Amino acid sequence: MSDSVIAAMETAVAADPQNPALREHLAQLLSQAGRMDEAWTHATAGLGQAPANTTLLGIAATAGEATGRQDEAAGYRTLLNALDPGNATSAPAAPAPTPPPPPPTATPTSDESMPWDNDEDSSSDDEERVRAPMPAAGDVPDSVDELMDMWGDSDAPPEPEVGEMSRERFYLKDVGGMEDIKSRLEVSFLAPMKNPEMRQAFGKSMRGGLLLWGPPGCGKTFIAKAVAGELDANFYHVGLSDVLDMWIGSSEKNITNIFDMARRNAPCVLFLDEVDAIGQKRTQLRGGGAMRGVVNQLLQEMDGASNDNEGVFVLAATNHPWDIDSALLRPGRLDRTLLVLPPDLPARQAILELHLRGRPTEKLDLAKIAKHTNGLTGADLSLVCEQATEYAMTASIETGTVRPITMKDLGKAVKEVRPSHGPWIESAKNFAMFNNEDGRYDDLLAWIKQNKIK
Numbered sequence: 001m002s003d004s005v006i007a008a009m010e011t012a013v014a015a016d017p018q019n020p021a022l023r024e025h026l027a028q029l030l031s032q033a034g035r036m037d038e039a040w041t042h043a044t045a046g047l048g049q050a051p052a053n054t055t056l057l058g059i060a061a062t063a064g065e066a067t068g069r070q071d072e073a074a075g076y077r078t079l080l081n082a083l084d085p086g087n088a089t090s091a092p093a094a095p096a097p098t099p100p101p102p103p104p105t106a107t108p109t110s111d112e113s114m115p116w117d118n119d120e121d122s123s124s125d126d127e128e129r130v131r132a133p134m135p136a137a138g139d140v141p142d143s144v145d146e147l148m149d150m151w152g153d154s155d156a157p158p159e160p161e162v163g164e165m166s167r168e169r170f171y172l173k174d175v176g177g178m179e180d181i182k183s184r185l186e187v188s189f190l191a192p193m194k195n196p197e198m199r200q201a202f203g204k205s206m207r208g209g210l211l212l213w214g215p216p217g218c219g220k221t222f223i224a225k226a227v228a229g230e231l232d233a234n235f236y237h238v239g240l241s242d243v244l245d246m247w248i249g250s251s252e253k254n255i256t257n258i259f260d261m262a263r264r265n266a267p268c269v270l271f272l273d274e275v276d277a278i279g280q281k282r283t284q285l286r287g288g289g290a291m292r293g294v295v296n297q298l299l300q301e302m303d304g305a306s307n308d309n310e311g312v313f314v315l316a317a318t319n320h321p322w323d324i325d326s327a328l329l330r331p332g333r334l335d336r337t338l339l340v341l342p343p344d345l346p347a348r349q350a351i352l353e354l355h356l357r358g359r360p361t362e363k364l365d366l367a368k369i370a371k372h373t374n375g376l377t378g379a380d381l382s383l384v385c386e387q388a389t390e391y392a393m394t395a396s397i398e399t400g401t402v403r404p405i406t407m408k409d410l411g412k413a414v415k416e417v418r419p420s421h422g423p424w425i426e427s428a429k430n431f432a433m434f435n436n437e438d439g440r441y442d443d444l445l446a447w448i449k450q451n452k453i454k
């Protein structure tokens, strides 16, 4: 297989990373060329979009076996056998270590026929196949969701000891409004991450991470999840303040475990929530020897000197950027920052829509409600919706018939919910005004000015 064909496919995939058919083609080419490590990467990425694609499962299993990922490969093999009974060599729950590939048969659609292409329509009717009768076995999935659950069992160590691992099908388009943030994310973070060839061509490394900061409840976690979706990566959420206490004493080891977990599940967005907790703890502990260790270990893992961090994207979030250990903000670490402020008008409307989805409502003019909620955070808006729902529910219970949520309910709820970011803005303003020599708080100060906050 000529390298130029592969290179062309790589460019196509980079331009359209969400396209499983392209991934499938590229993974096949790489596997034929014996480039199993890359075949593995693309097959598993493609499975993120098309989890029941038997061609991709076959490549993932074979490439995984060839590259020492025995456990994960066995998981894919199990799924392949479950989905493609013709290919099954043993009960899905206990697959033979390496079932011999079935004899190749030509497929009418592709001239790159592979051993696992033993079915003429392997990629077109995966959904159909999932619903088709399966051999009797407890582990056979009967929906894509169930399939994903099984996947979770076999693809990775199921539950991390610390934090939560998930696979998000959630993208920037699902984040309402915030166009400015989205375009900054795209330019400064997503585009370079999605285009390894370009990075290579320009000699830029993949190192470095992104720090999201701003008042609580304004969408930092939400945006981090969307980034994971965009990168087609696992989302590993670790709340640092929750776990720091249990780290004292064995902190270094635990930081290493967290990063190992992320590496094993690459591509993976490692989301370090509340990174300021480290800085805060350190001052509280006065001189804070224990926390110095945590910071140092974190730096070492992020610098990736002794580790391969390919496909691990570090995102961090904080409400208190001034508490962050400044060593974490240096180049190659959390070196890009993004201020996430209370939602703008379209974002507020989207948030209201999101929270009212699936509830009985009269015809609502949410644009109007959004106009009257300037200054409310995402969390405040969710409270507005809960309140309004409660009014409608109380009325419904009184009469015994469902009374949908009305504009009046929402209006009443808006009056009751107070903006929650006041205290944050207050203290942030102080920090920003007196510590802005390097311009790091310019965005915040501009926003404060624009919104005439005294």
Ligand SMILES: Nc1ncnc2c1ncn2[C@@H]1O[C@H](COP(=O)(O)OP(=O)(O)O)[C@@H](O)[C@H]1O
Residues within 6 Å of the ligand: 174, 175, 176, 177, 178, 215, 216, 217, 218, 219, 220, 221, 222, 223, 317, 340, 343, 347, 350, 351, 354, 377, 378, 379, 382
């Ligand atoms: N732009 C947005 N579009 C839709 N929902 C949003 C948006 N921003 C925030 N939200 C909602 O507000 C909630 C709080 O946001 P979150 O990400 O948890 O805040 P933070 O992490 O900054 O404290 C989210 O769960 C989400 O429901």
Ligand SMILES: [Mg+2]
Residues within 6 Å of the ligand: 220, 221, 222, 273, 317
């Ligand atoms: Mg959060």
